[in-house]
Amino acid sequence: MSELIIQILAASMLLATPLLLAAIGELVVEKSGVINLGVEGMMLIGGLAGFIALYQLQTSICTLELDGVCFASDTSVNQLQYLGALVVAAVVGAAAAAVFGFLTQHFRANHIAAGLGLTVLGAGLSNSLGGNFFGVDYTAAIVAKVPALFPESWGDVPVLGPLLFAQNLLVPFSFVMLVAVWYFLSQTRAGLVVRAVGENHHSAYALGYPVILVRMLTIMFGGAMAGLAGAFIVIAQIAPKWTEGITVGKGWLALALILFATWRPGRVLLGAYIFGIVLALEPRLKAIFSNMSLELSYFLTALPYIVPVVVLVLISRNPVMIRRNAPASLGQAFEPRS
Amino acid sequence: MTGLLSLQSITKAYPGVLANDAVDFDVQPGEIHALLGENGAGKSTLMKVLSGQTKPDGGRIVWKDDETSIASPQASKALGIGMVHQHFALFDGMSVGENVALGLGHEFDATQRDRIRAMSEKYGLPLNPDALVFTLSAGEKQRIEIVRALLGDPQLLILDEPTSVLTPQEADALFATLRLLRDEGRGLVFISHKLNEVRALCDRATILRGGKVVATCVPAEKSAEEIAEMMIGTRPVPTRKAKQKIGDLALSVSGLNSGDVRIPALEVRGGEIVGVAGVAGNGQEALYAVLSGETLAPDAGTINVHGQPVGRLGPGERRLLGAAFVPEERLGHAAVPDFSLIDNTLLSNIQTEGFQRRGLVDWNRTREHSEEICEAYDVRHAGVTGRASSLSGGNLQKFIVGRELIKNPSVLVVNQPTWGVDMGSATNIRDRLKALAEAGSAVLVISQDLDELFDLADRLCVLNHGALSDTRPTADWTAETLGVAMTGDADSPDAASQTEERAA
Numbered sequence: 001m002s003e004l005i006i007q008i009l010a011a012s013m014l015l016a017t018p019l020l021l022a023a024i025g026e027l028v029v030e031k032s033g034v035i036n037l038g039v040e041g042m043m044l045i046g047g048l049a050g051f052i053a054l055y056q057l058q059t060s061i062c063t064l065e066l067d068g069v070c071f072a073s074d075t076s077v078n079q080l081q082y083l084g085a086l087v088v089a090a091v092v093g094a095a096a097a098a099v100f101g102f103l104t105q106h107f108r109a110n111h112i113a114a115g116l117g118l119t120v121l122g123a124g125l126s127n128s129l130g131g132n133f134f135g136v137d138y139t140a141a142i143v144a145k146v147p148a149l150f151p152e153s154w155g156d157v158p159v160l161g162p163l164l165f166a167q168n169l170l171v172p173f174s175f176v177m178l179v180a181v182w183y184f185l186s187q188t189r190a191g192l193v194v195r196a197v198g199e200n201h202h203s204a205y206a207l208g209y210p211v212i213l214v215r216m217l218t219i220m221f222g223g224a225m226a227g228l229a230g231a232f233i234v235i236a237q238i239a240p241k242w243t244e245g246i247t248v249g250k251g252w253l254a255l256a257l258i259l260f261a262t263w264r265p266g267r268v269l270l271g272a273y274i275f276g277i278v279l280a281l282e283p284r285l286k287a288i289f290s291n292m293s294l295e296l297s298y299f300l301t302a303l304p305y306i307v308p309v310v311v312l313v314l315i316s317r318n319p320v321m322i323r324r325n326a327p328a329s330l331g332q333a334f335e336p337r338s
Numbered sequence: 339m340t341g342l343l344s345l346q347s348i349t350k351a352y353p354g355v356l357a358n359d360a361v362d363f364d365v366q367p368g369e370i371h372a373l374l375g376e377n378g379a380g381k382s383t384l385m386k387v388l389s390g391q392t393k394p395d396g397g398r399i400v401w402k403d404d405e406t407s408i409a410s411p412q413a414s415k416a417l418g419i420g421m422v423h424q425h426f427a428l429f430d431g432m433s434v435g436e437n438v439a440l441g442l443g444h445e446f447d448a449t450q451r452d453r454i455r456a457m458s459e460k461y462g463l464p465l466n467p468d469a470l471v472f473t474l475s476a477g478e479k480q481r482i483e484i485v486r487a488l489l490g491d492p493q494l495l496i497l498d499e500p501t502s503v504l505t506p507q508e509a510d511a512l513f514a515t516l517r518l519l520r521d522e523g524r525g526l527v528f529i530s531h532k533l534n535e536v537r538a539l540c541d542r543a544t545i546l547r548g549g550k551v552v553a554t555c556v557p558a559e560k561s562a563e564e565i566a567e568m569m570i571g572t573r574p575v576p577t578r579k580a581k582q583k584i585g586d587l588a589l590s591v592s593g594l595n596s597g598d599v600r601i602p603a604l605e606v607r608g609g610e611i612v613g614v615a616g617v618a619g620n621g622q623e624a625l626y627a628v629l630s631g632e633t634l635a636p637d638a639g640t641i642n643v644h645g646q647p648v649g650r651l652g653p654g655e656r657r658l659l660g661a662a663f664v665p666e667e668r669l670g671h672a673a674v675p676d677f678s679l680i681d682n683t684l685l686s687n688i689q690t691e692g693f694q695r696r697g698l699v700d701w702n703r704t705r706e707h708s709e710e711i712c713e714a715y716d717v718r719h720a721g722v723t724g725r726a727s728s729l730s731g732g733n734l735q736k737f738i739v740g741r742e743l744i745k746n747p748s749v750l751v752v753n754q755p756t757w758g759v760d761m762g763s764a765t766n767i768r769d770r771l772k773a774l775a776e777a778g779s780a781v782l783v784i785s786q787d788l789d790e791l792f793d794l795a796d797r798l799c800v801l802n803h804g805a806l807s808d809t810r811p812t813a814d815w816t817a818e819t820l821g822v823a824m825t826g827d828a829d830s831p832d833a834a835s836q837t838e839e840r841a842a
Binding site: 189192193195196199200202203204206207208209320323324325326327328 | 411412427428429430431432436439440441470472473
């Protein structure tokens with residue numbers, strides 16, 4: 001029984017991590033008063049960029065060579081190459097976010113319109129570039145699986161093995177980032193300034209804080225985190241594989257999670273993991289109750305999308321806490337008053 | 339020794355207006371110096387110079403015997419000048435401590451919380467650093483601003499109308515704090531309209547009128563009437579030719595209390611103009627809203643147009659009875675800035691005139707009507723398809739007034755008809771209002787411009803703290819009685835009864 005629980009937890013980590021990464025980034029963006037609906041688009045662009053980078057960086061070894069011509073080859077990826085691909089994904093995600101930032105902060109474009117534009121752009125661009133644009137059809141490209149963080153034998157250690165040692169680098173990273181973002185927002189002066197900008201940009205400006213600069217930085221951080229979330233889905237969640245629209249709405253789910261978690265990092269974590277656990281439970285329940293009705297089976301499929309929302313709504317109903325945590329300037333274009 | 343601060347011959351001009359004309363003003367350590375004046379007298383401009391928000395065109399600023407310049411808000415703070423703004427620069431969703439920390443540029447930590455507590459206890463400004471700002475009253479919010487200013491240890495503290503949002507009890511507590519600060523040797527500048535407060539609290543008063551210093555006095559030695567006269571000036575009351583015919587009762591209000599505004603009795607007859615005087619922020623917006631139907635009165639019978647109860651009717655239904663309304667805010671209230679003049683014409687006419695044909699808008703008719711308005715009321719424009727926001731203030735004002743006047747309303751309520759409008763347009767608009775009344779309509783003008791009211795109104799009443807006074811013939815008012823009625827502290831029973839006695 002306990003083995004089953006650990007199995008489910010390990011599987012839920014794979015499912016929750018991209019949600020958590022994207023949501024942590026967007027949380028900081030929204031706390032600064034900006035709503036970027038382009039999370040899905042940034043995940044696709046960043047994910048594809050990471051995949052292309054890993055394809056180019058991976059080591060090829062010829063396994064069948066005759067007269068200096070290679071007839072068959074094998075590829076491998078080490079942690080350093082994987083890290084390089086992640087950096088590319090984050091940088092490209094941040095660059096895509098910078099376009100949004102430039103439109104909304106410099107030209108004071110509507111946040112909603114610019115964000116939706118970024119989502120459409122991200123989907124279209126990643127479809128084109130991931131096709132045959134660079135002379136390689138990335139939908140057919142083969143990239144070796146990323147090795148686990150620790151020696152393979154460590155994976156057999158009880159509890160810690162499957163939950164930590166066998167996991168991908170980004171899983172512990174998402175926890176570190178969650179704590180870091182919580183600490184930054186609630187305990188540091190810079191985080192206080194970010195919250196002040198999101199709460200009342202006119203007062204923040206009057207007190208001498210650079211509203212637009214702060215927002216550009218949070219937007220780019222959000223983009224980098226979305227890029228990493230995309231890279232995790234493309235490279236690490238199963239095996240490295242690029243498919244069009246591979247994020248299937250996870251960016252939107254991340255946006256919804258922040259709202260239902262009322263901008264509190266701990267609750268974003270809770271929401272992401274409830275989603276992961278219920279999703280991981282689904283095939284196992286279906287296997288156990290193999291003779292369940294079709295309706296019930298459909299309901300089980302929908303459950304991962306229902307349970308986190310219901311739980312978060314039920315625990316986040318305190319209006320004072322909502323007012324405390326919701327950024328009051330969210331989505332408003334800032335124009336300094338003369 | 340010139341004292342703590344000395345402003346010498348400060349001059350500042352804005353396009354079309356000399357906001358400060360060679361103003362001399364000084365503050366000694368250990369005194370509370372009141373700065374008095376009507377709206378537009380130049381108080382805010384002088385304070386903007388001190389807080390570094392604007393640079394004067396001429397004059398000298400001497401700070402502790404050294405000539406200086408104040409280039410930015412930061413420079414003002416660095417000199418030792420603290421400012422408590424009338425409109426708080428606070429973050430509602432954050433705690434008191436966080437708000438203070440953001441204003442100071444220090445790390446907010448445990449010692450800071452202790453400093454806030456120590457400061458707030460020392461000066462009788464009770465504050466809990468962990469309280470969330472949106473849960474606090476206006477008085478508590480002001481304490482945050484004051485503590486934030488005091489933590490910077492200013493030698494000069496400027497308070498811009500600090501009591502306008504306070505209850506009398508909160509104001510008393512504030513005065514105790516201010517006396518404590520004075521006794522520590524700090525200089526304080528107290529900006530206010532409320533003469534009773536100034537007489538009780540301040541050591542000296544400088545009175546501005548039309549950008550110039552008209553007097554410096556010890557307020558306790560002067561009566562409220564004398565100070566009011568200095569603020570407002572003795573105005574020649576123009577003798578108006580007696581009205582030939584005052585018609586039937588057209589607009590009457592009685593026993594109305596909407597919470598924001600209280601009108602015991604108000605009657606406007608056909609052929610006369612009734613003026614409502616008052617300092618800004620005393621309920622003019624609420625008065626206009628309840629008369630126009632933008633907010634509904636609690637009872638239908640408290641407002642009557644031509645004898646019909648309209649208290650529960652909206653603006654469109656009141657218009658159908660022959661009433662018309664012109665709000666104060668040209669852009670955003672009276673007119674949609676990004677709409678064309680044609681669209682804006684349609685908006686206030688859709689119910690009263692035949693602008694619809696078979697359920698569709700008759701655009702030709704609307705366009706012709708827009709052009710008629712512009713022609714008849716001298717609105718200079720680049721075409722009626724142009725956006726309302728592209729018109730100058732004066733021309734747009736003529737347009738929104740003309741849009742109502744062209745319908746020959748039998749009742750007109752107009753709020754600040756010439757606010758921020760050039761002289762030529764203002765005269766034009768006033769002449770049109772007089773002509774409307776002479777043609778037999780009832781006109782109610784809400785204005786802060788006393789010259790305008792003396793020029794236009796047959797009878798005058800005063801709005802103070804949301805309460806409308808009795809109406810008396812304009813000739814029966816003097817600058818003193820009007821000044822006292824406008825600036826008296828209506829919340830204190832003393833002042834209220836004084837005002838009533840004088841009005842009786």
